[in-house]
Amino acid sequence: MPETVPDPFAERAPALSVVVHGRNVQDHLPALLDSLDAHPLTGVEVIVAAVGDWAREVAERHAPAFTVLPLPDGAGDAAARSAGAARARGRWLHFVHAKDGVPVGAPPAVAAHTGTLPDTVDVLLLDHVRSSWRASGLPSPDGPRLARAGRADLALDDRAALLRLTPLLGSRVLRAGFWRAHERLLTTEDEPFAAYAALLLADRVACLPHPAYEDRRLRHESLPPPTPAQRYALVDRYEALLGLAAGRTAVHGVLYDLMVRDCLHTFARAGMPDDVAREFFHRASVTARRHRPEGLRHPAGLEGVRRSLLEEGAYGKYRALQSANHARRGVRSAVRTGRHRAGTRLRTLQYRGALARPVDPHLAVFSAYWNRGVACNPAAIAAKLAELAPSVHPVWVVTAAGAALLPPGTDHVVPGTRRYWEVLARAKYLVNNVNFPDAVVKRPGAVHLQTHHGTPLKRMGLDQLPYPAAAHGLDFQALLERVDKWDYSVSANSHSTRMWQRAYPSRHISLDHGYPRNDVYYTAGPAEVRAARARLGIAPGRRAVLYAPTHRDYEAGWTPRLDLAALADRLGEDTVLLVRAHYFYDGAASPSAPLAGLRRTGRLVDVSSYEPVEELCLAADALVTDYSSIMFDYANLDRPIVVHADDWETYRTTRGVYFDLMAEAPGPVARSQAELTEILTTDAWHDARAAKARTAFRRRFCEYDDGHAAERVVRRVFLGEDERTLPPVLPIEDRTPAPSPEEARAS
Template sequence: MSETPDLSVIVHGANVQDHLPALLDTLDAHPLTGVEVIVAAVGDWAREAAERHTPAFTVLPLPDGAGDAAARAAGAARAAGRWLHFVHAKDGVPAGAPRTVAEHTADLPDTVDVLLFDHVRSTWRASGLPSPDGPRLARAGRAGLALDDHAALLSVTGLLGNRAVRAGFWRANERLLTTDDEPFAAHTALLLADRVACLPHPAYEDRRLRAESLPPVTPDRHYALIERYERLLDLSAGRPAVHAVLYDLMVRDCLRAHARAGMPDAVAREFFHRASMAARQHRPEGHRHRTGLEGVRRSLLEQDAHARYRTLQVANRTRRRARSAARSARHRAGTRLRALQYRRALAEPVDQHLAVFSAYWARGVACNPAATAAKLAELAPSVHPVWVVTAANAALLPPGTDHVVPGSRRYWEVLARAKYLVNNVNFPDAVVKRPGTVHLQTHHGTPLKRMGLDQMPYPAAARGLDFQALLERVDRWDFSISANSHSTRMWQRAYPSRHVSLDHGYPRNDVFYTAGAPEVRAVRERLGIAPGHRAILYAPTHRDYEAGWTPRLDLAALAERLGEDTVLLVRAHYFYENAASPLAGLRRTGRIIDVSSYDPVEDLCLAADALVTDYSSIMFDYANLDRPIVIHADDWETYRTTRGVYFDLMAEAPGPVARDQAELTEILTTDAWRDARAAKARAAFRRRFCEYDDGRAAERVVRRVFLGEDERTLPPVLPIEERTPAPSPEEATAS
């Protein structure tokens, strides 16, 4: 550790429900230069847990009963870092988070006093749940911001743990910030800050303890919510935008507490009365009531009309129950009718010439099912394909595509009678596997992240997944397509059943070997990419620990650094809706193209000179083209911990790895993205993960599944050194 650390992580509090040891183990597993850990340990249990980590950590023993404010103050007084991150002993820190925070604070000027970042949530029954803050932080941008211009940042969850504060700023305002009321301290830090910076990446884990394990909430603690907001509103005097946001937060939180906190009637009436007085006293001048039911609630609060408010609550609950009962009755009736229709159809003979296809939960003609269906039309035209497509996506189907809408009468009829059922996910639980029918599971990617039963130890990934029902669906599979031996092993492990693995390659990847220069030029022309321009496809994946898609790059800054001859094809939805945003002008010049809704994705791969991704399975498909791949892994430790992975991508990447935007920019503005070292890594990756993809995968699948040919008579997989991928854009332009 350096003599003057950049970041001091201050762990404070008692060893509540024995959560402290795991937190300290995580911090100790990733020691970092420039980061110090100070443990303000309250009581003997916390001290004993902390002392197991000396001398790596500094331990400050505090007596039993010392409050959170006293523990934070003790840690801050001992800290040597330029920035402070307060971590409560009951909470957690995602793996690698201190490094991420330290790297960002190191680049911040002294005018920035607070760095806000995202967090995940955990309860006694689940961990790694997303917070709603990521998109809000991303919309604000990353530069130093004045709170008065970005008052919505006050809506970020009020934790000290999801923000780092500059040490000098903390000490200058310690009198106000040293309080056991953590949300008050968290909001006050924002109110007092000169500038605020944002980092839309999770760097904290907020653990919500089971309410039944905590002391009962006293009336005074309920009333303290109102008192907190009144103090904050007093601090925001003379700042209209900030005051208005705080006022709305106060009214929202008071109404929520009244509805959800389970207060006794007398306490609820007094709470409502005090909240009413605060709402009237602090209402901003010219503040408009909201419309609809929420507006009625707020109006009744201001009128201190508790009896009428309770009547409204009862009426709403009664109405919701009635609507729910009616919906349930309609659903039961519809289910009975569909079940009857399905049973009747199951009594009919299996249609030997009918195949049902579906992809991505009935979104349209795509992926491996689409490539398989196309080859089926060529080799076995007597088999009639019917696609399952939602009503919303039906208008986007190619002309003449026979399709059914999920839940319709014909939908259940074709599912009951078709000999072949092909999907890259799964058909509904109610589907019956009839004797003589064939279920083909095509999958939709090579697994880096844990899948199937392997998700069980990762609650954020497995949320809502019924593993018994999953296994019953898997037991219907006859065949499972694989693109490489890694996938074959993982599918057998994640989806244990008697299905036969078709080690034939992914049909959707055939195009990477069958497309020629005309096809490459045509797709670039459709996308508006000028000849001679470098096109980089940026395709990040989903994070289970995020509530929505959060931009991980400042795309405008990246585009500026890459220059006018580079086009970014962005395969994701980002939060730059304001016409005045930096991206608006770049879109008009064609330097950033939103291809989030463009299909098929294989076209985008053909058009791109290089791929930038994080953990998306697109890297395995794109590797077939033998073109440069750059990995942007700014949150690898968090992703690996919350989602689970099958191998260490950092050690076996298909090209150079960037851990932040500066590294990514450096790679893309030099030859590092395509130099000899990158080519060597790509070759090893391609040999391992493009094992069976050679341009004839769809043919092998159709011959084996639909034509019943023997495995030994199928076209053999071409050795990788004998394959010729589609020409690169540079080669296509020259030809």
């Protein structure tokens, strides 16, 4: 026979192929890939089966170090796993879901351990840690079981208790040949089934009692509610698994116990409608009777009664038992907490009475910036609503102090009044750019529209948890309960969509329609620009620079980070500074005496209380800001933006940010007042380099803003039109922003 020539490709084959698969769920994929890419991966290859554009874009940042397999947006997890496995060269496969994680150093350690295993082992079982929005890196209950099993390879029938390990496919590493032999059965959307089936099909298994996987538990409230078919699939899962275990007494007994436990838990906790619950109970009962092991003895006490009733199919008796237990717990709870909890007193008798009346389909409640007045996205939506759906009556929630500043004829309520609670109780539509109070009840048939008030650079929602300065005083559980009331969340760009899903995980639908407040940047003409400047007293031909810094969590108050008098002096008499403090701070932005002369001559205008801010943007030739979200809105105008970032490192460390503004700024960056002055007194603020940076920034962050956002939102939410029939978002090259002040003066 001819001599066998070694295959050099096979010699270079990695020990382990890590197959990352799935959509970029709530933006967890970037952290997973970054962690994998941050440390040496000796003996390991990484294949990313990226489902959809977002996952592909994230994965391609790590090419060519990682192999990227782009898959269409509708591809399921099973198809993604199969696609990744088909490209894998490793002798072992580790499937990692895009929402999950891998502890530092785990892949090389797993790869090294597989080299010590005999060829008879098909599955290596790993320990894992658990993470949620509340905490990360919590130990799993699997560690002690794995430790008791030891590191020697063994047959499942000799250690059937291993079936009690958490059914995570990510905590099983599969021999590539074993996967290919059973791929048809293991390729399923039901990952727990695949995790159990891998153990049942393996000739021998081995254990590594060290955490090598991170199971990230997504909020139940952020996931689509299970359909009846998905509920029944739990019973079908165990029916199939018990079939695989036929004739294996010990394995069958453990699986049966797991089946009964899971079915009873789902039945008790899932909150299924009665018809679905009845059918689920019936199917579980049939399976329980069919597969009941001979001589099985139920545990003593209430648990034994529950199991007996399930096997009997006694649905009515089981419900009666539940009702009795609930009543007993209710009595105990009442004794502990008293007759009334203090929190319930927030709901007045009038509010409870109004909740008993029907929802008014022609009533909408609007609020902006904690009831400050008619402003921001809610104001733009209300204006378009009056045009497209005049039958819907808007009522604004405004503080008593702000009521005097409302436009004439604005119907409004003051918080805490009787009518305030009545309209909140009866309105079909509730629109806000922050959140309504915790006491507001989400009624069936009511629609809560969250418009937000900016594109996030700084961390928001749950992403504030690691930053004490930002998280101080926040009740995140209460925040999530408010978020769970959202039906729709408005977004101006795909970056915001991802960040809102990550920071506010709930079942809300993202409206990728653009920010309605930014429509004016495309609908305003020369007359509107000239009028905005005239109202501010800006003479024709003078350059207006809007200075709008943001709030800092680590500062108690607001003072300008610039010497405004010195800056104005260097910029000269032809430049007007429009100074706007963040809305968190009351009063004038610049009260010091040295600025009085500049105010008298019109070279500095305090616009901290000026509304709407969109008029300030229309009037300004350029924007100077630090980390404020105004930069994302102003970019729609395609006018110069200068970033003054004298404390970037401090801000980034204390507040947390989603991207590096210094690397992706919309224009020149100044790290000091001297640098800012140099930029504004030369051509650097509006030269070709600045324009190039602004173009890239606009393309990324003005993605959906085209002048028709309010129309899309009103048609989708208030008129119920299909998203496919809405006015499409115009490509950015086809949009015409409002004219610059210079263009408006010339027209």
